[in-house]
Amino acid sequence: MKILLVGEYSRLHNSLKEGLTALGHEVTIVGTGDHFKKYDTDYSIHPKYFSDYLLLRKAKNFIKKLTGYNLEEAEKGYRFKKLLPKLKGFDHIQLINSNAIETQPGFQIKLYKKLLQQNRQMSLLVCGDDTPIIGYCLNGNLKYSILTPYIEKRATAQYYNYSLKYLTPTYRKLFNWVKDNSVCLVTSDLDYEVPMKTQGYTTHFIPNPINTDLITYNQPEITDKIIIFLGINRMSYTKKGISFFEEALNMVRQKYKDKIEIIVTENIPYKEYIKLYDRAHILLDQVYGYDQGYNALEAMAKGKVVFTGAETEFTQHYNLTERVAVNALPDAEAIANELSFLIENPNEIKAISKRARSFIEQEHNYIKIAEKYIEAWKF
Known part of the structure; x- marks a missing residue:
């Protein structure tokens, strides 16, 4: 099977690719590399112009402050759009997040629609910040969560801007569109499975894949410190x-x-x-x-x-x-x-x-x- 994995934040999709490849499938990863972490991708949508060049980065920050428009997000979407002719004929697409392309929500839906038109089906992996997870955490339903500092007023809304944006109307619409057009929802650990199931979502709980063939176990030797x-x-x-x-x-x-x-x-x-x-x-x-x-x-x-x-x-x-x-x-x-x-x-x-x-x-x-x-x- 031909499989397209969109997004990479933790090496989860790379490990999954290694497992799928071992089973005989053909797998392609598209993503930004996640800033300084620089995870491997087959096709990169890293926004090099508005991220790597100082003057353009300053211009991006000025325009964002002045108008709210994010040129870095726009560049990611543009780079993904340019890749679309190459992203055809896949039996399955998996998004690592409803915001997997990391561009403006309305533009993102258009890109997903085009992607689905030229491929078979899509699923959503819930393994980080996303609309139902942030909503559940913000309601204080857990004894603690990543939003606890915000709820306890030890951190500002500005610090949590990335997380809280998933509760805005445009990102809610994005999540709902992805959910409605996915054949299944997958959660990667209990931090996401518990909120999703509690809110009535039907999910497949599949733990993170770890390639132990590439990771050598080192028995701790404590001879000094x-x-x-x-x-x-x-x-x-x-x-x-x-x-x-x-x-x-x-x-x-x-x-x-x-x-x-x-x-x-x-x-x-x-x-x-x-x-x-x-x-x-x-x-x-x-x-x-x-x-x-x-x-x-x-x-x-x-x-x-x-x-x-x-x-x-x-x-x-x-x-x-x-x-x-x-x-x-x-x-x-x-x-x-x-x-x-x-x-x-x-x-x-x-x-x-x-x-x-x-x-x-x-x-x-x-x-x-x-x-x-x-x-x-x-x-």
């Missing part, structure tokens, strides 16, 4: 609760200064990011989650002890009786206590590491996950 890694993405700093990690690190830094090494990076490309955390024993991922996102899962496959979402909903769903990751709460003292326990009990790092790799191999195998996608798409 325990290495803790924190990779900061400034664009999602508040949404991921990074300040709690920073505060927790300050608590343990002095207490265990002879026993630990702390590595902190900021806004670096994906390939550089994964190389830098290879030395680490512990990786600090995110706070406001119930399940693990792609970065956490990949680190777990490498054998890292990951502080991330691992709530009761997660352990119950997978029938886990022992920890495969550390549930990171929005509480710096609680995070510091968990770090202290691991620093004082390094054998627990080794135990969690082994369980994490085993869990990924069992529940996130990229070929088995690809088979689930094929079944959901109903070829």
Whole structure:
């Protein structure tokens, strides 16, 4: 089968492509590469003019401030439109988000219509910010979520502009159009499956695919200091609760200064990011989650002890009786206590590491996950 995957924010579509290719399918990815992360794509719609060139970037910002019109979004749509003659004859299209092309909603619907006219069918993957997810989080139905800082007035609406735009009439219309023209909706983890199911959507819950054939497991060897890694993405700093990690690190830094090494990076490309955390024993991922996102899962496959979402909903769903990751709460003292326990009990790092790799191999195998996608798409 010929399959087109539109959008890439976390390497999810690249891993899915690898699984589908292993099953004999022909797969093409179209996307921007997601800014500084620079994920691989077969066809790029990266807005190089209004993103890479300083003068044009300044002009874009000025025009956006003056009129509200986003030239960078327009360039993405234009680049996708130019690709349309090449995007024909696919048996299935999957959008990683209703806003997968990242252009103006009205223009995006026109592009999707043209795309569907020259291909067979389409599905929507819900694996990040989208209309029903943001609406559910904003209503305060969860004990915490990525919108908690906004709800508690610790972050402004301007900071959450990217997320809150999905509740505007044009983006609601975009989501509804995509939903109505998709053969199925897929969710990638419980942070999206729970809100979707609670709101009455029919979904296929398919965990993130992880290519363990490409990821080598490294049994933690603790001969000197325990290495803790924190990779900061400034664009999602508040949404991921990074300040709690920073505060927790300050608590343990002095207490265990002879026993630990702390590595902190900021806004670096994906390939550089994964190389830098290879030395680490512990990786600090995110706070406001119930399940693990792609970065956490990949680190777990490498054998890292990951502080991330691992709530009761997660352990119950997978029938886990022992920890495969550390549930990171929005509480710096609680995070510091968990770090202290691991620093004082390094054998627990080794135990969690082994369980994490085993869990990924069992529940996130990229070929088995690809088979689930094929079944959901109903070829």
